[in-house]
Amino acid sequence: MTVRDYYPIFIDLSHFNVLIIGGGKIGTKRALTMKKYGANVTVLSLSFSQELQNSNISLIKGDASLIDTNFLQKFDLILTCTNNFELNKKICDLAKKIRKLCNNPTNIKDSNFIVPIFYSDKDLEIAITTRGKSSILAKEILSKVKDLINNDEMRNLLDAMYNVKLLLKEKIKDPSIRYILYHKIYDDEVFRSYASKGNLNKALNRVEEIINEYK
Incomplete structure (x- = not known):
């Protein structure tokens, strides 16, 4: 089929x-x-x-x-x-x-x-479908995803990554380089530690360091 x-x-x-x-x-x-x-x-x-x-x-x-x-x-x-x-x-x-x-x-x-079965707030929108097989299961899956994302660590990281995007657009004109740096920053353990704890200033200072190291 x-x-x-x-x-x-x-x-x-x-x-x-x-x-x-x-x-x-x-x-x-x-x-x-x-x-x-x-x-x-x-x-x-x-x-x-x-x-x-x-x-x-x-x-x-x-x-x-x-x-x-x-x-x-x-x-x-x-x-x-x-x-x-x-x-x-x-x-x-x-x-x-x-x-x-x-x-x-x-x-x-x-x-x-x-x-789809969906969840929406000011920062995130998530949709789940089982292609018509079971809306009940779709709701259960969505509930588990919501448990994963609705915590301070994830929300702080999301806010930090948004600020990273703005900073990269300001400092790096080449979109291909921005792409590389965006992923490099996201995977950086020091940045993630600061960002997930809500220490945005230190997280962005680390971003500046990574940008300068790349140059």
């Missing part, structure tokens, strides 16, 4: 028109989340959850089986979240024919994009 490859990407949903087909549990979750991230969301369904009714999301009461490509043209992303597997497939097939992005949560084979 051919396994489809999906290219991972994070998208700014601002000004994207998103269509959610289905107003139940899954459709509601997808709609509220994408609205939170700035998308212009429309939900089409014969019925809507109370959460959707209480939201400011555009709701269209209608029969999804009557959807055609003219209607789908209005949207950038389409998610088929009904409990009718055949209908979900039919709509995704129509969407893909007009080069739209469509996700079918009931069958990943019909989808040309995946909605």
Whole structure:
């Protein structure tokens, strides 16, 4: 069986028109989340959850089986979240024919994009997918990754590496040399010791030493 490859990407949903087909549990979750991230969301369904009714999301009461490509043209992303597997497939097939992005949560084979399990904060965004095999396991994996990254050592190192990037851009014009130095600095035990403990000034002093040694 051919396994489809999906290219991972994070998208700014601002000004994207998103269509959610289905107003139940899954459709509601997808709609509220994408609205939170700035998308212009429309939900089409014969019925809507109370959460959707209480939201400011555009709701269209209608029969999804009557959807055609003219209607789908209005949207950038389409998610088929009904409990009718055949209908979900039919709509995704129509969407893909007009080069739209469509996700079918009931069958990943019909989808040309995946909605992953994800974590986001001001510094990090992490997404996990099992390609539709088990969202529960994806959540467990994500939980373990969050335990790994949510500590002072990792956050201090992240902050230090950001400052390293700024310093290298200021001092080194050649991007190929910046690349070499960036990795050399990251692997330097003295720098990492200072950086992970939150001693940014000493960490950056060590960076200056490494830059001068390279010259």
